[in-house]
Amino acid sequence: MIVVGGGIAGLTTAVLLAESGRRVRVWARESAERTTSAVAGGLWWPYRIEPEPLVGAWALHSLTVYEELAARPAETGVRLLEGVHQGARLNELGPWAGRVPGLRAVADGLAARLPVIDMPVHLAWLRERLVKAGGTVEEREVTDLNAVPATVVVNCAGLGARALVPDPAVRPVRGQLVVVENPGVTTWFTSVDHSSAASAYFIPQPGGLLLGGTAEEDDWSLEPDPDTAAAIVARCAAARPEIAGARVLAHRVGLRPARDAVRLERRPLPGGRTVVHNYGHGGAGITVAWGCAHEAATLAHPTA
Incomplete structure (x- = not known):
């Protein structure tokens, strides 16, 4: 199985697949340290991502994972920090907000203790976790999904999906x-x-x-x-x-x-092969990473 893309979406998906016993290779155009994920601010919060009903569930799944990882901040890069979303209102958010522990109204917005992820550390930790599970990461550019030599291809190419799929909606x-x-x-x-x-x-x-x-x-x-x-x-x-x-x-x-909506679905490829798309996460790739990875891994092997 080959996962295309070495940012947060690709690495989290690859980790879950490898830890479920699959033989996984990540093909990435560039190292994780050079991806968009590496320069992200790293605050958990759904931002510029649709559709909200699905995003809420993905984000809450990821929140649970990050809360566990925050017990080892030096290793995982994840900490829990207090802060304020100025101008935000609970009644303007989806049902997911009511399930965020400690999220509360304050004079000028909403306050909470949320995960803050040091992305260079976190990406390095994900890669190490993948390797420990038997996976590999290769710097290799993919220009045609049909040419990837795997029965199942997981497309986590991010902005690269615009040309790769191709998908002009990205x-x-x-x-x-x-x-x-x-x-x-x-x-x-x-x-x-x-x-x-x-x-x-x-x-x-x-x-x-x-x-x-x-x-x-x-x-x-x-x-x-x-x-x-x-x-x-x-x-x-x-x-x-x-x-x-x-x-x-x-x-x-x-x-x-x-993208107008995250693309997370299973589609056929020529020769009886399969592609699972997991891209279009907008400004919340970190926020939904583990929830989307879980769904993508399930789609890759629906009987698993």
Whole structure:
């Protein structure tokens, strides 16, 4: 069995398949450290992903896994941190929100203790877990699903699915972040207007404080824009003034694989073979990773 894609979706799906006794190879165009997953902020929360009824179940499944992994933060990269979603309201969210432990209304939004994932550490841990289960990871670009030499192919190509499937419904939503030296911030914060391409959020990670962000639809540029970076810092500093003087450590850009709805289904390939699609997770690939991986693994072997 071959899993195409080495980001969060591909690795979690491969881990579950390998640990169920399957022989799994991951074929990835680039190493996990160079994927969109690696530059993500890493806060668990459904964001820019549809359809909501299914997303809620996938996200809650993943939340349970992350809560368990948070017992070993140095190993897994997962911690539980308090924070506030400014402007969010419970009655504007789906039924899933009522099942998030400790999610509560506060004066300016919703507060909770949620998983925050240090993605470089987490991706390395996933890869090590896969190898321990007998799986392998190869840097190998796939340009034709029909040419992949496996009875079952699992397509976790993310934005790459646009050309690979091909599926023109997959499109980029560009996100830019600024990493600064943490001036003492210990909680996460978001203030997101879904009708705007600009937002404000900060997430403390071991390597610095991650500041965001943007959601620029159909923008393929991976080059950080200096004006955008300055605006991000200014928006975050409006919430925490000490951020304004923090030393900039790095700039990051990632392209979220947006789609009107996640594609998670089993389809036939020529020669009696099968492809399971698991892509189009938008801005919530980390949030739904384990729930989608569980469903994808079941689809790959429905009798298992």
